[in-house]
Amino acid sequence: MFLALRELKHAKLRYFLIGLIMxxxxxxxLFVTGLANGLANDNGAAISSNQATYYVLQKDSDNRLTRSxxxxxxxxxxxxxxxxxxSTNLGVQMGTVTPPAKDKKTDIAYFGIDKSSFMKPEITEGKxxxxxxxxxxxxSLKESGYKLKSEIKDSATGNVFQITAFTKNNTFSHSPVIFVGWDAWEMIHQTNQAAKGEYTAVALNxxxxxxxxxxxxxxxxASSKEVLxxxxxxxxxxxxxxxxxxxxFVIAAFVLAAFFYVITIQKINQFGVLKAVGARTAYLGRSIVSQVVFLSVVSLLIGNAFTFGLAAILxxxxxxxxxxxxxxxCSVLFLAVAVAGSMLSLYRVAKVDALEAIGRAI
Known part of the structure; x- marks a missing residue:
């Protein structure tokens, strides 16, 4: 580590640029990972956040609630x-709502539930x-201008409902979920007269x-994961x-490997001299790995700070x-990729011939 830190101190600009790239x-x-996780959560949070472990669906529905x-x-x-x-019945239907006196449409998903069952959402605001x-x-419906006691009109049936409570982390197919009781479900559920009162699925805990x-x-x-x-x-x-x-991650491995390999080639004569005065290959290898680990850890700390800082203002x-x-x-995986990328440099150092390197250095 002594040699690694001395070199970092000596070539500040070089390692600053490498660190900046890292x-x-x-x-x-980290940002793309958060985006992928956020999109997954936005697409099926209402399924992943409830207590149901399995769902009973109509056969040949391909595990899709909207087909059951x-x-x-x-x-x-x-x-x-x-x-x-x-067990509790569940109704799922996509829909569109508007304020009673306006034409601004918002896509939503209706979830018909028994309000006393394990499918009831946790209320974070209201009653x-x-x-x-x-x-x-x-x-998330607040983004469309709705608030507590706001009225919403179902575009298909014209029925008007009032929002008395909000819940978090309940979206379906990138749309906010509106939880309704069975009386309201019968008012909005679009079926023929013979099928009136039917449900989408049975949720099991x-x-x-x-x-x-x-x-x-x-x-x-179907399991909850399969429904997702x-x-x-x-x-x-x-x-x-x-x-x-x-x-x-693959690109990161290649980029970091290339950078450290080029730097190693530039220092090959110095490594030869160090070998000639008694430095072991293992010592030189530890120096390279120490540099990679140090730069990676510092870069990851800064990268995480930037990511969570950006997330706070999104x-x-x-x-x-x-x-x-x-x-x-993700940070541990990135660190492993960076160390793996330095293996090519270690191989090159191990093959350095001390006498040949000294001859080139003279």
Whole structure:
């Protein structure tokens, strides 16, 4: 470490520029990771944040809630097998709302629930609905100008509801969720007369063994993760972003390897002289790795500070979520990539011939 720090102090500009590039790469990796996580959360937060572990859906629905439709008889049969406390009906329908006297439309997702079940959202502002025309809305609806006691009109049916409470982290397909009771669900649910009163799915809060032991008949079972993957565009969106993150790590490895290899080549004569006076290859190798680790750690600290600082001033409409645990995981991976990129330099140092290097240095 002594040799590594002496060299960093001697060539300040060179290592400052390398460190700056590492900061920018780390910042980019962390920001794209937060964006990918934020988009995933914005697409299916209402599914991932509730207590349901499994869902019973219509067969051949491809795990998509918006394609499933269950009859009251089917939902009652599932409830008999599981128990009313561990199962609850769920209705999901995409919709559009406007203020009663305006034409400004906002895309939303209706979630029909039993307000006393485990699917009820946690209220962060306001009070629980008391009548069928009172609803709970995700707080992101505030971005469209709505607030507590605001009225919303369903564009399809013309029914008017009042927001009495807000909840957080409840979005579906990039739209804020509005939670309604079954009375209100029947008012907005768009079905034919014969299908009136049908549900989308049955949400279960049970173990894997109990869920798999159910007699489903013409229905099918899907885990919460599978339902998330079934949200339109979810898998494709995450696949693209994860591919970008993977390529960023690969690019970082090549860039860092190239930088440290070039610097090592420039110092090859010095390494030869050090070997000639008794320095071991392991000592020189530790010096290179120490430099890489030191620069990487400092760059990651600055990159994390920039990322969380930027996240603090981003608009609420920007879907960005980066937990400290995820940031630490990305930082550790980045550090591993940087050290792996320095292996080429270690190989070059190990192959240095002391006499040949001294001859070139004289």
């Amino acid at each position: 900061v920018l790469i780390a910042w980019l990796v 439709n269950l009859t009251k008889v089917e939902t009652e049969e599932i409830a008999k097998q599981v128990g009313k406390s561990d 629980a609905p008391q009548t069928k025309n009172e609803v709970i809305a995700d707080i 049970v173990s894997k063994s109990k869920a798999e032991s159910l007699s489903l008949g013409k229905l099918e079972l 993957q079934g949200i339109p565009g979810y898998s494709e969106e995450q696949g693209s972003l994860l591919m970008m993150i993977a390529f960023l 608009p609420a409409s920007m879907p960005f979520t980066l937990s400290p645990l995820l940031a630490i995981g």
